[in-house]
Amino acid sequence: xxxxxxxxxxxxxxxxxxxxxxxxxxxxxxxxxxxxxxxxxxxxxxxxxxxxxxxxxxxxxxxxxxxxxxxxxxxxxxxxxxxxxxxxxxxxxxxxxxxxxxxxxxxxxxxxxxxxxxxxxxxxxxxxxxxxxxxx
Amino acid sequence: xxxxxxxxxxxxxxxxxxxxxxxxxxxxxxxxxxxxxxxxxxxxxxxxxxxxxxxxxxxxxxxxxxxxxxxxxxxxxxxxxxxxxxxxxxxxxxxxxxxxxxxxxxxxxxxxxxxxxxxxxxxxxxxxxxxxxxxxxxxxxxxxxxxxxxxxxxxxxxxxxxxxxxxxxxxxxxxxxxxxxxxxxxxxxxxxxxxxxxxxxxxxxxxxxxxxxxxxxxxxxxxxxxxxxxxxxxxxxxxxxxx
Numbered sequence: 001x002x003x004x005x006x007x008x009x010x011x012x013x014x015x016x017x018x019x020x021x022x023x024x025x026x027x028x029x030x031x032x033x034x035x036x037x038x039x040x041x042x043x044x045x046x047x048x049x050x051x052x053x054x055x056x057x058x059x060x061x062x063x064x065x066x067x068x069x070x071x072x073x074x075x076x077x078x079x080x081x082x083x084x085x086x087x088x089x090x091x092x093x094x095x096x097x098x099x100x101x102x103x104x105x106x107x108x109x110x111x112x113x114x115x116x117x118x119x120x121x122x123x124x125x126x127x128x129x130x131x132x133x134x135x136x
Numbered sequence: 137x138x139x140x141x142x143x144x145x146x147x148x149x150x151x152x153x154x155x156x157x158x159x160x161x162x163x164x165x166x167x168x169x170x171x172x173x174x175x176x177x178x179x180x181x182x183x184x185x186x187x188x189x190x191x192x193x194x195x196x197x198x199x200x201x202x203x204x205x206x207x208x209x210x211x212x213x214x215x216x217x218x219x220x221x222x223x224x225x226x227x228x229x230x231x232x233x234x235x236x237x238x239x240x241x242x243x244x245x246x247x248x249x250x251x252x253x254x255x256x257x258x259x260x261x262x263x264x265x266x267x268x269x270x271x272x273x274x275x276x277x278x279x280x281x282x283x284x285x286x287x288x289x290x291x292x293x294x295x296x297x298x299x300x301x302x303x304x305x306x307x308x309x310x311x312x313x314x315x316x317x318x319x320x321x322x323x324x325x326x327x328x329x330x331x332x333x334x335x336x337x338x339x340x341x342x343x344x345x346x347x348x349x350x351x352x353x354x355x356x357x358x359x360x361x362x363x364x365x366x367x368x369x370x371x372x373x374x375x376x377x378x379x
Contacts, residue, residue, distance in 0.1 A: 010301050017280055113295045120292055 006103040015093030026065050051131035078127035170203040175212035193313035197335045201342035206303050213309035220312040221275020227319045229268050283308045289354030298344045307339030
């Protein structure tokens with residue numbers, strides 16, 4: 001992996017589109033009681049007893065918003081990790097926009113791409129097994 | 137050649153360029169831009185461009201997205217997606233108005249004893265009253281959320297050869313053409329959604345030059361991973377099982 005000059009500013013600028021969406025999602029999560037939570041129970045878990053890989057994602061998001069990192073990972077490691085990466089991306093976008101010398105693009109060698117793919121698949125499957133066992 | 141680029145060549149081989157030989161440029165003249173009619177103001181008016189884009193994207197997505205011009209900005213695909221979202225919302229609102237009695241009868245036949253709370257009733261009333269007005273904003277949000285999720289899959293599956301977020305956004309935005317099927321009552325929205333996914337898969341494949349399987353993964357993985365997608369499908373199956 002190496003970091004070169006920024007090839008395309010769009011991914012960085014998109015952070016300013018997704019940041020308000022993330023804020024809106026966080027606000028909705030904080031006020032989800034307005035939406036009658038008993039009616040929003042996951043039908044998959046309710047009818048089959050099997051959790052999906054994103055089970056607990058809402059609670060993980062809420063825990064992260066309250067800076068309870070270990071609780072977020074206990075709820076759903078996949079979503080917790082993705083939200084942390086999203087947060088880091090937003091911080092990078094703001095910093096790189098203000099300070100152009102921080103701008104860059106990550107380049108991965110083909111072998112590293114394959115490794116990343118295997119890790120992503122492993123993370124999804126691992127989280128799924130964890131959630132199934134947790135709700136069993 | 138700089139030291140920087142020589143290092144890159146050693147660790148990260150550049151994309152193959154079949155047209156460039158030793159010491160000569162055998163690159164053919166650039167192909168003409170394949171612009172969607174919606175963005176081709178030289179040949180189509182605004183309205184003609186819109187109504188020509190829909191059948192082209194729906195019936196020949198492979199040709200529509202082949203050599204599709206990228207780096208023309210996001211304005212064209214975004215406006216198309218937002219306009220489609222507004223029209224679909226309008227059509228669905230009109231149909232829900234026209235068939236509300238029928239839907240009540242259908243719910244009774246299904247044995248539905250769901251009691252709506254006052255809050256839910258006010259939300260439904262708000263959506264029925266103002267849903268069409270806020271639909272462009274919702275379509276814009278949905279477009280960016282979907283395109284962002286699909287692009288994550290593309291980045292994972294394309295081994296770094298992808299053409300950037302704009303290409304994904306274009307595939308997703310113009311795939312929205314199929315949602316025009318919402319003008320068909322009852323099943324139109326569902327058929328349109330499936331058709332849209334098919335167009336999006338073809339669009340991602342053509343735009344990024346990746347295989348069908350990676351494109352299928354990139355488009356469907358976010359939906360499959362999404363709890364709502366899975367639970368929604370299960371809910372439908374459970375409803376059907378209760379018949």
